[in-house]
Amino acid sequence: MLRTWQQCVSLVAGMCMALGVSAQTLTMASPSPYQWVIEAGWNDGGDKMADGNYVNTGKPWEIRAGKGVQGGVGLQYAFNDQWATQFTMSYTVDSTNGTNGDAAFKRSPAEWMLIHNLNDRWRVGAGWHQSFSAKRTNTGVAALLGTENFKADSGAVVQLMYFFKPYTNYKLSGSEINAGLGLRYVTEQFTSEKTTRVYRADHGGLFLGLYF
Structure with missing residues (x-):
């Protein structure tokens, strides 16, 4: 009888240890090298493509090849704590936003960069930039000008980023979003x-980035 109780106690103890190890394994899951990226910002620069004056206010407007609001999403993969690669697809538009018509230059840039963390706040990146589906559109009173399509040459991108909180390339599922x-x-x-x-269309830009 005593032997049976000892066996039961040993079995329960073994099960508890196994459950404890399993729970610890789940808790200490390996951080993922992948992070989603969301970016939004403003660019300015490039040659003038069109200009004019608003009829109702008389104020001037212009469309530039490197200017516009940009937003995009992407994925980052970390090689180690210092180095990572990142691919993003974005949409950029520079528009007159007129009340009775609109002229706009639209394009979809893709970027592939190699990124180096200088420390847990600062990072630099550089790589390839290519815009797709570039076109100038006209609506309303400007509709008679039609749509003009453009061929985009490959270019380069460099960037410097500062994180508001300490950043790491590896994150556990459910970790807080890092913004910079x-x-x-x-x-x-x-x-x-x-x-x-x-x-x-060479241009400079200011952007907000989210990593999660």
């Missing part, structure tokens, strides 16, 4: 498929 503010510079150019005119 960055500066970037891009080189690229667009060629009109209608007139073959080349527009330089």
Whole structure:
């Protein structure tokens, strides 16, 4: 009888130890090298593509090849604590936002960068930049001008980013979102498929980045 109780106690103790190890394993799950990225910002620069004056106010407007609001999503993969690679797809538009018509230059940039963490607050990155589906559209009173498509040459991007809280390349599921503010510079150019005119689109930008 005593032997049976000892066996039961040993079995229960073994099960408790196994459950404890399993729980510890779940709690200490390996951090993931992958992080989602969301970016939003403002760019300025490039050659002038169109300009004019608002009819109701008389104030001037212009469309530039490197100017516009930009937003994008992407994925980062960490090689180690200091190095990572990041791919993002974005949408950029510079628009006049007129009340009776609108002229806009739209494009979808893709970027692939190699990123180095200088410390847990600062990081630098550089890589490839390519815009797709670049076109200038006209609506309302400007609709008669139609749509003009552009061919985009590959360019380069460099950026510097500061995180508001200490950042790490590896994160556990459910960890807080890391946010940072960055500066970037891009080189690229667009060629009109209608007139073959080349527009330089080199520009600087200010952006907010979220990593989770």
